[in-house]
Each structure stands twice: as C-alpha cells, then as structure tokens.
Amino acid sequence: MSNMRNISTRLSILVNLSILWPCILSLNFMNIRTQEMNKGNHIRVKRGWVWEPLYVTEEQEVKKPMYVGQLKTDSDGHDDSIKYVLFGDGAGSIFVMNEYSGKISVLKKLDREEKPFYTLRAQARNRYTGVPVETESEFVIKVLDINDNEPKFINEPYIAEVLEMSPEGTYVTQVIATDKDDPTNGNNARVVYSILQGQPQFSIEIKSGIIRVGSQMDRETKDQYQVIVQAKDMIGEPGALSTTTTVIINVLDVNDNAPKFPQKTYEMSIIESGIAGDIVGTLLAYDIDIGKNAEITYSIEERGDYNMFNISTDSLTQEGIITLNKLVDFESRNRRYNIQVRAENTNKPELFDTATIRIYVVDVDEPPVFLERQYFMEIPENATVGSYVGSVTAKDPDNTNAIIRYDILHSKFSGLFEIEPNNGSVFTIKSLDREVDYWHNITVTATEAKFPALVSHVAVFIRVMDVNDNAPQLQSLPDIYVCEKARIGQTVYTVTAADKDEPKPSQPFSFTQPPEESINANFTIADNGDNTATILTAQEGYSFQDNPLFYLTVIISDNGTPALSSTSTITIKVCDCGIDNNTQSCGKGGYFFTFMNSGVVIAIAVFILLILVLALLVHVRFRKNPNMISEKGEDLKENIVKYDDEGGGEEDTEAFDITGLRHHTVMRERKPKRTIRTDIQSMYRLSLGLGPDVAIFKEFLSEKLEEANTDATVLPLDYLHCYAFEGTGSLSGSLSSLSFTEANVSEIDSYY
The missing domain is CATH 1.10.287 (Helix Hairpins)
Incomplete structure (x- = not known):
C-alpha cells in the first residue's frame, strides 16, 4: 500500500x-x-523582477485566500517603501496581491475547462512618491488540470446493421467519445473503449472505437443485439472516469433457409358435386426468412393424380390453394386421390420442401342425370292429337336409385305437348302446323320423388316434319301486255309459283292449261322445269278494238304425295306498242290511254286550240288598256278594311262605348252631300261587256268613305257596310230597287 x-x-x-x-x-x-x-x-545589469512559477490547481476549495506565488523586485530593501500593484485578468476578483510583500493569493475555486490560464500585470512603485521602481511586467497564472471530466459519447443514439452469417472482423459501426480535460496534461483526456455487453458476437478496437463482428450470427436465432460500450479516460488507470452508451445492432436477413411444411402428410376432401375451379383446401409452408427471401411458390409434382387438381399461390398470405381441375364421382372406383405438393423459395428454387396430400371424395345426394345432354325428336305435322313424339330418360347417380318423376316447364310451346311423369314419354295434345312453327323447344325436368329439391333439366327440340298440304300458287303479277303486232311464239311474260310446304328442289312444279283452252288458244304456256313457266303468243297479231283483254287459265301442280294443284287466271292486255314494238311504253301510259283513238286526240287538240285563241284575245284587250287591272287592284286595296273585333248587334251598343272604335285620326270637316250623277256615258264599256267606269266608281267610294269618317252617328266599325252602285248607260234602265238619292239616304240613316 x-x-x-x-x-x-x-x-x-x-x-x-x-x-x-x-x-x-x-x-x-x-x-x-x-x-x-x-x-x-x-x-552593468539593471535590477529587475524576481518571481516564482505561478499556477493554481483547479477545483480546489478556497475558504480563505490561498497563496499562489510571489513577485518582487530585487531593489526591494524590505523597508516597506515599495508598493506592489496587480492589474489584468481577474485582478481583485480572483487574484489579490499583498502590496508590501508582492505575494499573490487566489480567492475562489477555479475551473480549467472554463478558463485554463490568466494573464496579469504587476507594477512596483515608490510608496511615497508613486514613481515606478520597475517597469510594468506581464505574467501568467496557469490553472493546472485534474481529471474531473468523464468522457462523453457523440452522435448518439447508435443504430447499425449487419448481415447475418457475416465473417469475423466485418465492420459494423464506430463510436466516438470526447473528454474535456487537458489532453496535454498526462492521460486525463486519453480515452479507451471496451464492450461491457455484446460479446462474443461483437468486438471493439480499444483506441478507435470501431465495432466489428466477433462471431457469425444467425438472424433466425436473434435478429437484434444491444451492445453496451464503455469509454474510460486515463487509459483505464486507477482514478479514471468512464461513461457508457448502447449500440443497437440489427441483423439483416440472408436467404439461407428453405420453406418447411409443418407436416409431411395432409388430408382433404371434396364433394362429388364439385365443379372445376372449386377450392379443395389450403396449406402453408413456413420460411423463417423474411421479406422477399420468404416468398414461396407452390406446384404439384408429376406424381400420382397430379392432373386432377391445380395449386396456386396467394401472394398475400403465402398459402397454397388447391382447386379441382376435373370432375370427380363418388360412385366411380376412385374415391381417394394422392398428390405431392412442392413449396420452393421463389428467389432461390433450390431451397424447397415437399408434402403428400390425400384428397377424399365425399358422397352427396345428387339430382337425376339425363342420359343425353339434349334430345331431338321429330313428328309429322298431320299427326293426330295424342301421337307419341319421343322419350327422355334420367337416372339417379346415387346408389339409392330413387324413383324419378318427369314434367315440362311452362313455355309458349308447353301447351302443345305433355309428358308421362313416370316414363318420360312425350305426346301431342294439340294439332301441329309446320307452316306456322316447324321447331318447338321445351324443357323437361327430372325430380326425385322423395326429394323434390333435387331437380335436373334437359332441353328437348321437336322438329315438325312437312306434309304436302299446301298447293302451289302464282306469285303476285304485274300488268301483262301483249303488242298488237306480236308474232306467233313470242314471249309475253314468265310467271313463278311458290309453295308454303318445305321446298323440294328435286320435285319442281308443273304448269299446264285446261284441255278446253288448249284448242284454238290465243296464248300457250311452256313449263321451264324450274318452278317457272313462259307465256307465249299463239296467233299472229292482236287487235285492241276487237278484243282489248285476254284471260289465260294456268293449272299449277306439285309432285308431292299426294300431289296438289291450283288454278289461276292471268289477265293479258292488248297494247299498241308503237314503232319499236316494246311493251314497256304500255305500262307508262296507263290503261286509260289504251281506249283513246285518233278521234279523241283530234277533239282534245281542237279544245286546246280554242283555249289558246281566247287567251290571245284577252291579251290584246289588256294591251290596249294596260292600267285597267292596276287601277282596279289599287281601288280594291284602298277599300279593304280588316276588323278583328266581332260586334254583338244592337245589344252590343250597351256593352261598351263605341266611340272608342271610331277612326279619329282621319276626321275632317263635314261637307254638304253631293248629288250623285246618273248620266254617266259608258256605252263603250257596255259594248265590251265590262263593269262601270273605274273613275266614277272610285269617286263614289271616296264620297262614301268621307261621309263615314265625318259622321258622328256612324255605325260601329264591326258593322257590315253595303255599298251598291249600278253603272249608267243601260238601255233598259235600272233594275235595282235602290236609288242613291238624298231622300233615300236620309231614310236609311233615320232607320238605323
């Protein structure tokens, strides 16, 4: 220790x-x-400053001024005559100097990461005179670093990806941590990396922080790792500070797994009434890969009953859907089918798996089945009511062999036939006519007696066979003409016959004449053997005046069994065909002109000539007096008055005020009535057979109009005015009972 x-x-x-x-x-x-x-x-060297190295260790607790160092001049005689003064960065607040001794002290705790050094200036003065003893000197107090900051990771969070089964040493990602401590002061800022969690799958380079694969990984075992990395300063020595970060590493999938069926054998079933396309069942193989690497394609291998079924892949669920390809029948020997299904990786077919599927056919109660898809029957049209047409047969496909009943669905033809419900025999219940309908379509049903819901349908087509029951008839004929100058054996017209019965090309119609008409006949008929006959002339020339019309009797017979015939009469008209001897002009002129002879034509010509002469005389008369018509026209135009209001007679005068109907815009002063002249000379006009002189008549109308406009007691506008004027010059005098004298006019006025 x-x-x-x-x-x-x-x-x-x-x-x-x-x-x-x-x-x-x-x-x-x-x-x-x-x-x-x-x-x-x-x-001689001048005396100067003397000082010790000045530094302060950071993060030291300062409860009272702590000594840092001393600055003094070598001229200091220790008599307190020198005064030391401190200036600069932090002077007075962080650092203080003893003015007598020059000792420097720090007042508070410092942080190198906040400020690594302080630049100060010192000055020595004479305490009494204030004169500088030494020049001002600059010095530095350095803050010494201690390991007080732990490393910090940057660029967090860390998320990385790596493929599964990657070899050892594969680069994954890099982590970086920084330390705020002084990198020049020992190992305070030197960081090393290590993995606390995530080994042995991953490793890290101790200095760079690069993470690499430590051992191969399987995504299907684990697809994500949380690697805890530690960053430690002072190269991991005692007293070092550390921090950690979490690196999330996702393992990416590689297509390295084949699909797998959960079981090797499957059992499914299909009802025998199923149709092609019905779903038999589904199965699912699992691929532990993900995404496109897990896509599966299903197929049926060519083994067993592979052609009886199909399989498709559901791209959404990745299921294999098995469908019926051919119809199955429980009553047949094959009641179970075996197929082998292959599930292979879509993007890597060499990765696959197989399974065997047993498919069982399930029996169902099926409706009766007709022996034929459709039935064709024939019956002659002259068959009697109740005649047999044909039979239909249906059987129960099940083993029960149920009793079957037959019926006919209602339709427009169902009223013509009936069916025996027990044996399916079809009979007629009404008469048939091929010329009306020669095909009849009916629908027959077969129903199980015990289960009426089980019904089958079949179409029955009944053809009505033709019987020779219609005689041939001539087709519609136009007007047939023969020229007056026709020669013997000349073709007049070709007739055609038709028969409503079924045509038989090998049996054409025959055309003949009655025996009594074949002698001294005017026309003969020649059978062409193709259902047509040609009418030929039998004499030299024909006369319209003697005999304008001829009648030809034709007998038309068919060759049916029995043969039928009809008799028709053809009318042939005689026509003057003109110079070119062509009957086409006969049809254009019409039948009426065939009776017109030359005398009639001359009479018509004389009549037309008289009309032309009369028109010429009128034209000459109008040229001599061209204004006559125009004047009359002008007079008529001036005297035409249109009334749209219908009066009510005498009673109508009390209904409304008639003064509003008067023509006020043409009121003039009342003038005395003029005596009408009766001695008008018009002998010339009478000689021409014309009416009164236009000028005199115009003057008469003008006077009457003027009187009507100025008379306050004039009749309503909707009253009928009658003006009578008789021309003068008549030798016999007037035949009229009216005379336009003043006395008469007064009487009329007073009457009204």
Whole structure:
C-alpha cells in the first residue's frame, strides 16, 4: 500500500514538473542571455523582477485566500517603501496581491475547462512618491488540470446493421467519445473503449472505437443485439472516469433457409358435386426468412393424380390453394386421390420442401342425370292429337336409385305437348302446323320423388316434319301486255309459283292449261322445269278494238304425295306498242290511254286550240288598256278594311262605348252631300261587256268613305257596310230597287 502511495506521489511530481518545465526553460534562457550580454558588453545589469512559477490547481476549495506565488523586485530593501500593484485578468476578483510583500493569493475555486490560464500585470512603485521602481511586467497564472471530466459519447443514439452469417472482423459501426480535460496534461483526456455487453458476437478496437463482428450470427436465432460500450479516460488507470452508451445492432436477413411444411402428410376432401375451379383446401409452408427471401411458390409434382387438381399461390398470405381441375364421382372406383405438393423459395428454387396430400371424395345426394345432354325428336305435322313424339330418360347417380318423376316447364310451346311423369314419354295434345312453327323447344325436368329439391333439366327440340298440304300458287303479277303486232311464239311474260310446304328442289312444279283452252288458244304456256313457266303468243297479231283483254287459265301442280294443284287466271292486255314494238311504253301510259283513238286526240287538240285563241284575245284587250287591272287592284286595296273585333248587334251598343272604335285620326270637316250623277256615258264599256267606269266608281267610294269618317252617328266599325252602285248607260234602265238619292239616304240613316 505504501508503494502505491510513493508511486502516486512521484507521478504527481512528474506531472507538475512537466507543466512547469516550459517556464523553467524560459527563465534559464533569459538568465543565460542576460549573462551573455553582460559578458559581451561589460555593461552593468539593471535590477529587475524576481518571481516564482505561478499556477493554481483547479477545483480546489478556497475558504480563505490561498497563496499562489510571489513577485518582487530585487531593489526591494524590505523597508516597506515599495508598493506592489496587480492589474489584468481577474485582478481583485480572483487574484489579490499583498502590496508590501508582492505575494499573490487566489480567492475562489477555479475551473480549467472554463478558463485554463490568466494573464496579469504587476507594477512596483515608490510608496511615497508613486514613481515606478520597475517597469510594468506581464505574467501568467496557469490553472493546472485534474481529471474531473468523464468522457462523453457523440452522435448518439447508435443504430447499425449487419448481415447475418457475416465473417469475423466485418465492420459494423464506430463510436466516438470526447473528454474535456487537458489532453496535454498526462492521460486525463486519453480515452479507451471496451464492450461491457455484446460479446462474443461483437468486438471493439480499444483506441478507435470501431465495432466489428466477433462471431457469425444467425438472424433466425436473434435478429437484434444491444451492445453496451464503455469509454474510460486515463487509459483505464486507477482514478479514471468512464461513461457508457448502447449500440443497437440489427441483423439483416440472408436467404439461407428453405420453406418447411409443418407436416409431411395432409388430408382433404371434396364433394362429388364439385365443379372445376372449386377450392379443395389450403396449406402453408413456413420460411423463417423474411421479406422477399420468404416468398414461396407452390406446384404439384408429376406424381400420382397430379392432373386432377391445380395449386396456386396467394401472394398475400403465402398459402397454397388447391382447386379441382376435373370432375370427380363418388360412385366411380376412385374415391381417394394422392398428390405431392412442392413449396420452393421463389428467389432461390433450390431451397424447397415437399408434402403428400390425400384428397377424399365425399358422397352427396345428387339430382337425376339425363342420359343425353339434349334430345331431338321429330313428328309429322298431320299427326293426330295424342301421337307419341319421343322419350327422355334420367337416372339417379346415387346408389339409392330413387324413383324419378318427369314434367315440362311452362313455355309458349308447353301447351302443345305433355309428358308421362313416370316414363318420360312425350305426346301431342294439340294439332301441329309446320307452316306456322316447324321447331318447338321445351324443357323437361327430372325430380326425385322423395326429394323434390333435387331437380335436373334437359332441353328437348321437336322438329315438325312437312306434309304436302299446301298447293302451289302464282306469285303476285304485274300488268301483262301483249303488242298488237306480236308474232306467233313470242314471249309475253314468265310467271313463278311458290309453295308454303318445305321446298323440294328435286320435285319442281308443273304448269299446264285446261284441255278446253288448249284448242284454238290465243296464248300457250311452256313449263321451264324450274318452278317457272313462259307465256307465249299463239296467233299472229292482236287487235285492241276487237278484243282489248285476254284471260289465260294456268293449272299449277306439285309432285308431292299426294300431289296438289291450283288454278289461276292471268289477265293479258292488248297494247299498241308503237314503232319499236316494246311493251314497256304500255305500262307508262296507263290503261286509260289504251281506249283513246285518233278521234279523241283530234277533239282534245281542237279544245286546246280554242283555249289558246281566247287567251290571245284577252291579251290584246289588256294591251290596249294596260292600267285597267292596276287601277282596279289599287281601288280594291284602298277599300279593304280588316276588323278583328266581332260586334254583338244592337245589344252590343250597351256593352261598351263605341266611340272608342271610331277612326279619329282621319276626321275632317263635314261637307254638304253631293248629288250623285246618273248620266254617266259608258256605252263603250257596255259594248265590251265590262263593269262601270273605274273613275266614277272610285269617286263614289271616296264620297262614301268621307261621309263615314265625318259622321258622328256612324255605325260601329264591326258593322257590315253595303255599298251598291249600278253603272249608267243601260238601255233598259235600272233594275235595282235602290236609288242613291238624298231622300233615300236620309231614310236609311233615320232607320238605323
């Protein structure tokens, strides 16, 4: 124990010497330089300052002024005539100087990390005169460091990653700690690193703080480590200070594990009524890797019944979904299927595992099954009601062999047929007609007698076979013409026949004439053998005037069993086909013009000529008096008055004030009535058969209009005004009972 204390004391002395060594060298150098100068120049050296090395150890408790050192001049005679004065950094507050002795004391605890040294100035004066005895001198009081600061980690927190199975020595991360102590003062700031927790998986370099892999790790065993690192100053010597930090190291996954099935054999089941695509079951293989390294792809190996099922991979759950690929049947011999499933790593197929799956077929009560997918039946259209059409058959696929009942679903054709519920025989219940519907589609159901919910359906197509029950008929014919100048054997028209029965190309229709018409016939008919016949002329020329129309009887027969025939009459019109002897012009002119002869044409021409002569006379008359029509037109335009309001007669005058209907904008002064002239000379106009003279008639209307506009007792505007005027010049005199004299006018006015 005493040896340890001696060693500690010696180390402290060495530390202090190392700190003061620069000052000692400086003083020695100054003394040597002064001596050399004195030797060289033989000049008397002036007296100066004398002081000790000045330093204060940090963190010392100071209860009273603590002595640091002394400054004095060699001219001090110890008679108190010299006054020492201290200036500079911390003078008076931190450091004080005895003005008589020059001793310096510190007043409080210092912290090197806060301030490592203080620069001060000292002055020596004559106490009585105040004159400086020595020049002002600058000196330094150094704060000696002690190990009072522990290391501190920077850049926390520390999180690192490393791949699993990484080899030893792989770099992981680096930690760094700093110490505020003086790095030049011994080992106070020299830090070393060590791992307190995390070995042997990790190691650390003692000086740099670099963490490396200490041994290989398996992520599937442990995927995260918390490594505790210690930083210690003074190179770990006694009295050193330390601190710790936690480094979180995540182990990254490497694709080094194959998928594994929890068990090697699985059992599943599927009902026999399942259809292709139904899910049989699911299975899951586990890969202890993570992320993409754990992706699995499933497949069925080509062993056993591999083609009966499919398997797919659910990318979300990583499950293998087994589905039915082909239909299964419990009643067959195969009631169990074996397949082998392979689960391989998607990104590394060489990593895989296999499992065997046994799939059992489960029996279910199935509906009846028809022996055929669809049925085709035939029946002739002339079959009697109740005739047998055909049969359908269904069987129970289960082992129970249940009783089956048949029925027909309701449709528009279901009313024509019925089915025997016990044996599936189909019969007709109404008459059939191929020309109305030649195909009938019905749906037959088969139901288990004990379980009506088990129903099957099948389509039955019934074809109605044709029977020759329709005679051929001529198709619609246009107007047929024959030219008057036609020659014997000339083609008039080609007719076509059609039959509603099913066409039989090998059995064409036949066209004939009645025997009584074949003798001395005007036309003959030639059968073309292709369901058409050609009408030919049988005489030389035809006369419209003698016989404008001819009738041709045609007998059309089919070759069915039994054969049917029909008789049709064709009308042939005689036409003057013109120079080119073409019947096309006959259809354009119409049948009416066939009766027109040359006399009629001449009469029409004379009539048209008379109309033209009359039009010419009117034209000449208008040219002689061109203003006649225009004047009449103007007069008519001026005297047309439109009334939109309908009056109510005499009673209407009490309904509203009629004065508002008067035309006030044309009121003029009342003028005396003029005597109407009756001696108008118009003999010339009478000779032409025209009406009264326009000028006189216009004057008459003007006077009447003026009287109506100025008369306060005029009739309402909606009252009908009658103006009568008879032209003069008639030799027989007037036949009218009206005379427009003043007396008559007065009577009319007073009457109204």
